[in-house]
Amino acid sequence: MAENNGKTSALVGVDLGGTKILAGAFDSSLRLRGTAKLSTKAQRGPEDVIQRIARCVQDAVDEADLSLKDVRGVGLGVPGTVDGETGSVIFAPNLDWHEVPLQKQLEKLLGLPVFVENDCNSAALGVYVTELKSKPRHMLGIFVGTGIGAGLIVDGELYSGFGHAAGEIGHMVLEVDGPKCGCGNRGCFEALASRTAMFQQIKTAIKEGQKTVLTEMLKDLDEMRSGDLRKALRRGDKLVERVVEEAAQYMGVAVANLVNILNPQVVVLGGGVMEALADEMLGIVVEVAQDYAMAGAMEGVEIVTSLLGDNAGITGGAVLAKRMTK
Amino acid sequence: MAENNGKTSALVGVDLGGTKILAGAFDSSLRLRGTAKLSTKAQRGPEDVIQRIARCVQDAVDEADLSLKDVRGVGLGVPGTVDGETGSVIFAPNLDWHEVPLQKQLEKLLGLPVFVENDCNSAALGVYVTELKSKPRHMLGIFVGTGIGAGLIVDGELYSGFGHAAGEIGHMVLEVDGPKCGCGNRGCFEALASRTAMFQQIKTAIKEGQKTVLTEMLKDLDEMRSGDLRKALRRGDKLVERVVEEAAQYMGVAVANLVNILNPQVVVLGGGVMEALADEMLGIVVEVAQDYAMAGAMEGVEIVTSLLGDNAGITGGAVLAKRMTK
Numbered sequence: 001m002a003e004n005n006g007k008t009s010a011l012v013g014v015d016l017g018g019t020k021i022l023a024g025a026f027d028s029s030l031r032l033r034g035t036a037k038l039s040t041k042a043q044r045g046p047e048d049v050i051q052r053i054a055r056c057v058q059d060a061v062d063e064a065d066l067s068l069k070d071v072r073g074v075g076l077g078v079p080g081t082v083d084g085e086t087g088s089v090i091f092a093p094n095l096d097w098h099e100v101p102l103q104k105q106l107e108k109l110l111g112l113p114v115f116v117e118n119d120c121n122s123a124a125l126g127v128y129v130t131e132l133k134s135k136p137r138h139m140l141g142i143f144v145g146t147g148i149g150a151g152l153i154v155d156g157e158l159y160s161g162f163g164h165a166a167g168e169i170g171h172m173v174l175e176v177d178g179p180k181c182g183c184g185n186r187g188c189f190e191a192l193a194s195r196t197a198m199f200q201q202i203k204t205a206i207k208e209g210q211k212t213v214l215t216e217m218l219k220d221l222d223e224m225r226s227g228d229l230r231k232a233l234r235r236g237d238k239l240v241e242r243v244v245e246e247a248a249q250y251m252g253v254a255v256a257n258l259v260n261i262l263n264p265q266v267v268v269l270g271g272g273v274m275e276a277l278a279d280e281m282l283g284i285v286v287e288v289a290q291d292y293a294m295a296g297a298m299e300g301v302e303i304v305t306s307l308l309g310d311n312a313g314i315t316g317g318a319v320l321a322k323r324m325t326k
Numbered sequence: 327m328a329e330n331n332g333k334t335s336a337l338v339g340v341d342l343g344g345t346k347i348l349a350g351a352f353d354s355s356l357r358l359r360g361t362a363k364l365s366t367k368a369q370r371g372p373e374d375v376i377q378r379i380a381r382c383v384q385d386a387v388d389e390a391d392l393s394l395k396d397v398r399g400v401g402l403g404v405p406g407t408v409d410g411e412t413g414s415v416i417f418a419p420n421l422d423w424h425e426v427p428l429q430k431q432l433e434k435l436l437g438l439p440v441f442v443e444n445d446c447n448s449a450a451l452g453v454y455v456t457e458l459k460s461k462p463r464h465m466l467g468i469f470v471g472t473g474i475g476a477g478l479i480v481d482g483e484l485y486s487g488f489g490h491a492a493g494e495i496g497h498m499v500l501e502v503d504g505p506k507c508g509c510g511n512r513g514c515f516e517a518l519a520s521r522t523a524m525f526q527q528i529k530t531a532i533k534e535g536q537k538t539v540l541t542e543m544l545k546d547l548d549e550m551r552s553g554d555l556r557k558a559l560r561r562g563d564k565l566v567e568r569v570v571e572e573a574a575q576y577m578g579v580a581v582a583n584l585v586n587i588l589n590p591q592v593v594v595l596g597g598g599v600m601e602a603l604a605d606e607m608l609g610i611v612v613e614v615a616q617d618y619a620m621a622g623a624m625e626g627v628e629i630v631t632s633l634l635g636d637n638a639g640i641t642g643g644a645v646l647a648k649r650m651t652k
Contacts (some may be wrong), residue, residue: 161623166587167589168623171619172583173579175502260495260497293497296494299491
């Protein structure tokens, strides 16, 4: 591990996803100075991906007119379970990684201290420190995109559970015998309210002959993105309206469940779906959550959206690096 | 608050319920030496109930051949939200209590230090310290009786959330549009798997003409208890078998949800229903939970039943009193 000689102060955060790697170079006050993006190419195997991460870090640092010498530490969020002691990835299904010593290998390539966390934990930490200024004691960050996950802050610290696997809220069952989920079960939150679920519902409805402007807007429905739903809503599309509204209602039920269980001070909704559709969804989520949660558990609890969007992960990585190299 | 002069060492735990008050006198090693029980008489109002608690404490101490002078502290579990700082009961629906300064008033009556917690938190603490010897880092205690609640241990300490309202797992929705719950929503865990839910299902089935030995066993179905279900099962009753099996399946889904969210090291199932029906239910709960939980979140997680039964609450009260008077 490289020493922090007191002169270096920049921090790098990395968000490692199944399809892309995003890196951001931050100054010591956690202001973003430069970013870089590379495709993950997970099919090439861990060693190749780790080299791509190193390249992406260097690109982001270069974008910020800095060099690796200026960097105090690198924090990564990865889509899987992470051994907090060794920084090894225990299991990351989207990358098909099992027991990959990510921290060790990346430290060797970069010559810098590296810290690894679960991606939702990292994003929650980024939101907590930069958006909420570390003020609430307990916070729950819910991230809705292709999948749904969460990061939990208890007493100002990340809570990751016994086997570093807490926060798998996407597979909380909300409707026994509901629609099939990628995990094999039925009625999971993710199968009802993720981007994947909404797109699936829209495609099925189109096949059944329902009309939507999406078929005019897009050449290929497989290229649909959350932003397309927003555009369709603004054009008064009834099908998209129904699908987005139903997803928001399920999100409200899920938030109520989590507030009942955890009674956090603040619930933050983030991720690509919320970034694109917060205006349309947040009101419904809050209304349904208040309806379903116990009065005592919901009292004084704030439900807000994150403005960090796609940058939550890299921001959290930088926060992690800052905390760990203090 | 009375001083601990070093000579006193006994501890008293109290479980305040909607219908009865149970008190236990314990020695300093948390061995139960004597118990006492009184009906709550909640309709008479808080002042009367608090006097009854004081009397119940004195009775338990007397049962143990001790006097109040020998007692170091009293810990209470109450069915509601509690202000951890002042020991006041913020809200207890079953007692119709709002802002009752329980700790203050009981200290005045007994001349002893009094500590107040939520009843499920107290029961979880009792199980954690006496049954699990405080070994797991994170534990979830699930208590199934008339209602369903939970207590959560994080890093060896009770986690009670922002407004002391965490652990309301009974109102986690498992089936949107499921059966009506007492809270006004539909498909809550409590409406699917509590004693109340099981009894309701049995009564409905009888009205619909289904046969069960319960109608022979009991003069009045309203006097049905969890133990009667166990007896009916041993006599091969098909209706009771189906109802208990379905409740256990919902419990399995609920446990899976909670393991996915919290990834505790140990899940303990307690309360009157589990005490009476653990042999019949635990296997199903574990099987369904393993089926529904993510492999990573369930890995190494133990699901066990508490042997403390009705004494979990008073034991937790004694643990609380011991911890707070150290």
